[in-house]
Amino acid sequence: MGELMEWQQLVYFKEVAEREHYLQAAKALAISQPALSRSIQKLEEQLGVPLFEKRGRGIVRSSYGDAFYTHAVKILEEMEKAEKHIRKMKDPQYGEITLGFMRSQGLQHIPRLLKQYKEIYPSVEFSLNQGSTEELINQLREGKLDLCICNMDQGVEGLTWRKLWTDQLYVYVSDTHPLANEEQLALHQIEEEPFLLIRPGYSARVMFEQIVEKYGLEPKVAFESEDMMTILGFVAAGQGIALLPSLETLQMSHVRSIPLIEPTERQIGVAWREGSVRSPASDHFIEQLVTYSTKFGE
Known part of the structure; x- marks a missing residue:
């Protein structure tokens, strides 16, 4: 198997492919022209084809370069979308939360909670699921839920549970x-x-x-x-x-x-998997649940 391609190589290639000029591309990328040339040469060696060909004093994309450019642009666009998605997930004012809850809680607490939360954080997305405590715990263990609001009189191995009300x-x-x-x-x-x-x-x-x-x-x-x-x-x-x-x-x-x-x-509380990688939005929602439960208990 050949050497893995680096993301930076695609960035360099795209710049050269669009400018069809090494010096101009190197200035735009803020690197030296020799470094840029070596990167493109390494990429061509990895692919086993020439991506550019000389024309007069300049260069143009070869047929291979044209084909590779189409894919490189799509890859870089997807990378940008992925980075934006991750940045949003890291922001507690965005993010996504998969929440499970008991049916009885769906008649009062959950609608009230989500209404209050969404008024303050309208960009947080919720995926909701209701069921029995047994069903919710199983889904939590399987990674289908981030959090669940359920009854847990006894501890369950692998889960953390915090009493709410x-x-x-x-x-x-x-x-x-x-x-x-x-x-x-x-x-x-x-x-x-x-x-x-x-x-x-x-x-x-x-x-x-x-x-x-x-x-x-x-x-x-x-x-x-x-x-x-x-x-x-x-x-x-x-x-x-x-x-x-x-x-x-x-x-x-x-x-x-x-x-x-x-x-x-x-006892009704919120549960999550021990050691799970939760979004900041999920952690923030847990804090809001505790605040809500404190006011509810007053």
Whole structure:
């Protein structure tokens, strides 16, 4: 295999090819003419063809030079685009962030967060993905996400996690339910009710199963779905009750949310891969998440 071509050789060649004059090209490049001539000679040796031919006292591109010039221009243009792209990625006011989040967070915190962030940094691009905590952690490990906002009660090897805020489960009942006017509910008041549950794999379902085990409940499951809005629709129709996180920004007709007396907290935080090369925009967004969570907790 021949010697690898250097980027600088392409810059020198392009200048000579466009000026068709070594001295003028050398002055434009701020190098000596002998140094420029040696660079072009080395390039011709690498390619095995003459790129220029003499014509009178000057030079012109050979047919090989014409062909190589077309490709050299495209390569240098792509290099310039690549450099601009990297410079933007290094700038926290630009950059790209691939963010994953739990479905429950997509109903309140994430839209609010992104709205606030984009008002200040409109040039930062987000690629968004939602799913269960298990799905998000797997995608994070596979490098498909830069960051994810999820529930992580226990540490996960290879990931760093920083707590942001605390969620708790609420009892959701229809506004015609006998318990609809209660200020708080205890588990013994709802254990005989038909439950409408998030499917297995989601953080809210894990919390429910932990509660069932801790308090020795034997719940009657009436329906399962991965979509909270579907569950709340069934709640509104009086088809059962649900235990779901706080959905404070969601206005759902004919549904009431009532806090449980028993503690049912879960920790929500931001996670990323240990040792991952994150953009400054991602690091800056983590800082903004922490600031948001501090204000949210006040």
